[in-house]
Amino acid sequence: MRADVLRRTPLVVAVHSLATPEECAQLQGEAGDLSSLGRAHVSGGTTSRDRRTLSKNLYPGETNDTLTRLAARFFETARQLTGYELDGEGQEPVNWLYYKSGYEYRPHCDGACGTRSVNYGSRVASSLLYCAVADDGGGTVFPPDGLKIEPTVGMLLLFTYNPDPDGLSRHAACPVLRGEKMTATQWYREGVTAKHDWEFAAKGGRLPRRKKQRSSPRRKRERQEV
Ligand SMILES: O=C(O)CCC(=O)C(=O)O
Numbered sequence: 228m229r230a231d232v233l234r235r236t237p238l239v240v241a242v243h244s245l246a247t248p249e250e251c252a253q254l255q256g257e258a259g260d261l262s263s264l265g266r267a268h269v270s271g272g273t274t275s276r277d278r279r280t281l282s283k284n285l286y287p288g289e290t291n292d293t294l295t296r297l298a299a300r301f302f303e304t305a306r307q308l309t310g311y312e313l314d315g316e317g318q319e320p321v322n323w324l325y326y327k328s329g330y331e332y333r334p335h336c337d338g339a340c341g342t343r344s345v346n347y348g349s350r351v352a353s354s355l356l357y358c359a360v361a362d363d364g365g366g367t368v369f370p371p372d373g374l375k376i377e378p379t380v381g382m383l384l385l386f387t388y389n390p391d392p393d394g395l396s397r398h399a400a401c402p403v404l405r406g407e408k409m410t411a412t413q414w415y416r417e418g419v420t421a422k423h424d425w426e427f428a429a430k431g432g433r434l435p436r437r438k439k440q441r442s443s444p445r446r447k448r449e450r451q452e453v
């Protein structure tokens with residue numbers, strides 16, 4: 228697997244071929260009929276004015292389906308590249324996004340932008356797996372510094388925002404001009420577990436601190452490299 232660091236702080240990294248085209252097709256099949264998709268909603272239940280996409284939550288489970296296998300891969304990759312304490316349990320579902328021609332996702336922040344430190348249990352990073360890419364348009368951009376990503380099928384774009392004092396993690400999906408685009412978004416929260424899950428954290432519940440794992444030299448080195 229090849230990864231390109233596109234920005235060091237806050238981190239933006241493109242992991243090439245995280246999923247195969249076959250896995251992407253299977254995931255699309257598991258996401259179901261496009262008619263089952265609704266107007267995009269944000270976690271509070273209100274329709275986001277920032278989005279013009281269709282979306283659906285997908286819930287990784289115990290079974291060995293593609294969604295569950297890919298979600299485990301998202302977390303393994305995110306742990307290695309960020310050094311955050313990320314437990315795969317108790318996290319938000321995967322958000323499947325479908326963009327037709329003309330659809331876009333205007334500039335927004337997934338969690339906090341412009342802060343030095345977020346509360347334990349809040350979102351600290353996001354990743355997008357591109358499963359279908361537009362023939363024209365549909366790139367992901369970070370307007371504050373003009374970073375632009377041209378997606379390819381199976382690429383995972385991972386970015387962090389704890390800390391992000393200058394708000395550089397603000398991002399947008401450019402309008403799809405031709406063709407269609409499909410992505411699977413995963414948001415990552417530090418400190419959530421099966422017992423104290425993301426909904427508990429989102430309601431302002433206090434999460435118990437986990438014992439700090441002692442960093443092995445290898446983990447330290449990985450953190451410095453990205
Ligand atoms: O589809 C994209 O390029 C961006 C999606 C996004 O920003 C999100 O799901 O939060």
Ligand SMILES: [Fe+2]
Nearest residue numbers: 335336337398
């Ligand atoms: Fe986003």
